[in-house]
Every structure is written in C-alpha cells, then in structure tokens.
Amino acid sequence: SAVISQKPSRDICQRGTSLTIQCQVDSQVTMMFWYRQQPGQSLTLIATANQGSEATYESGFVIDKFPISRPNLTFSTLTVSNMSPEDSSIYLCSVGGDLGNTIYFGEGSWLTVV
Amino acid sequence: GENVEQHPSTLSVQEGDSAVIKCTYSDSASNYFPWYKQELGKRPQLIIDIRSNVGEKKDQRIAVTLNKTAKHFSLHITETQPEDSAVYFCAASVNDMRFGAGTRLTVKP
Numbered sequence: 579s580a581v582i583s584q585k586p587s588r589d590i591c592q593r594g595t596s597l598t599i600q601c602q603v604d605s606q607v608t609m610m611f612w613y614r615q616q617p618g619q620s621l622t623l624i625a626t627a628n629q630g631s632e633a634t635y636e637s638g639f640v641i642d643k644f645p646i647s648r649p650n651l652t653f654s655t656l657t658v659s660n661m662s663p664e665d666s667s668i669y670l671c672s673v674g675g676d677l678g679n680t681i682y683f684g685e686g687s688w689l690t691v692v
Numbered sequence: 693g694e695n696v697e698q699h700p701s702t703l704s705v706q707e708g709d710s711a712v713i714k715c716t717y718s719d720s721a722s723n724y725f726p727w728y729k730q731e732l733g734k735r736p737q738l739i740i741d742i743r744s745n746v747g748e749k750k751d752q753r754i755a756v757t758l759n760k761t762a763k764h765f766s767l768h769i770t771e772t773q774p775e776d777s778a779v780y781f782c783a784a785s786v787n788d789m790r791f792g793a794g795t796r797l798t799v800k801p
Contacts, residue, residue, distance in 0.1 A: 611789070619793075620793045621791045623790070626788060674789065679743075679785055680738060681783075683735040684735065
C-alpha cells in the first residue's frame, strides 16, 4: 500500500483563522480524497481532489470553506477556512483507485478550534 | 448517492465469542465492500474487503459475506480477543467510498 503522510498531525486553532493540511503520497495516484471525521462519528467525504482541475465537492461542502489543491499526482492540500468550533474534527487524506478501489488513509490531522 | 447503514452501533462480547456486524447499501452499482478497524486515536485500517463477484472471503479469524440480491454484507469475527476492541466501519464503493456509521466492539476478558 502507498505511504501517505499528513501535516500537521495535530493543531489547536483560533476561531476565525484558516489552516492548510498537506497530504504527500510516496507514489503517483489518480484518486485522492479528503474525509472529515467529527468526534465519535463516521467518515464523511468532503471532496475528491482532481489533479489539474477543480475538486469535486460533496453535498454540504463548498469550495469557499474547504479549498483544495492538487498540483500533481502525489500531493494535495485541504484548507479549512474561517474556522469555528464545529470544524473541530479529524481530517483524513486518502488514496485509492490506482490501488484497485482499496482506499488507504493518512494518519489524519486532529484539529481543535477554540 | 450511496447510503450505507450499519448495525449494531455498539456490541459487547465475551472473549472467545463471535461477533457479527451487518451493513446494507442502497446503490446496486456498488462493487467493492471494505471493512476498516479504527483504534482510539488512530486512522482507520483496512482489515478485509470483498468484491461484488465474490460471496464470501475469509482471513484467519475474520470473514466477510456479501449478498448482492439483498444488498447486504456482514463482518464475522470468531474467537474474539481483547485487542479486537475498536470501532469497525463498513463501506461501499462505486467510484468513491461511503461509510457506515460504525460499530464500537468491546471484547471483555
């Protein structure tokens, strides 16, 4: 399986600020996804990060709040903008598709908004 | 879009007993069904998966069954051990992955 590195692993953020999470994969992958896991909840797909084009967002998630970049086949960023306490979650980068539908997750970024 | 339902939400078993978690899905086009285990403070880890052309798959103490007609699939863990305690998620996929709500399994020594 691919090695997926996420940064930061954990952060405490002030309300109203923005934070960018980075995801680096050790091999080229076609499909990269960003998930959110709120405390005690399941994983919710935020968007599919498309290389060279705009991300595809799921219902309830918008680009202004969660801008995503995908400059190449090994790297993506997710920004959580204008954060509020409700954004306190684990944000997980994942890759799949090239690995035969199997999705593997990065270590996750634990964000707490105060 | 795909909707995945998972039951039960919590499950407590005695060490050595079996545990069964069940999921249903809505999109008949879904063709891939993985199961993930998430321990506290860690990322979800793939433990077993099954594709739509297979009815059952086994890996040591864990097995997954799939009924395409009924659109449901199940995870079976035999001879449970305390280290099996975790949250388990089922998922269904066509082009992207949708997850069930999760089952918190507790194995009592």
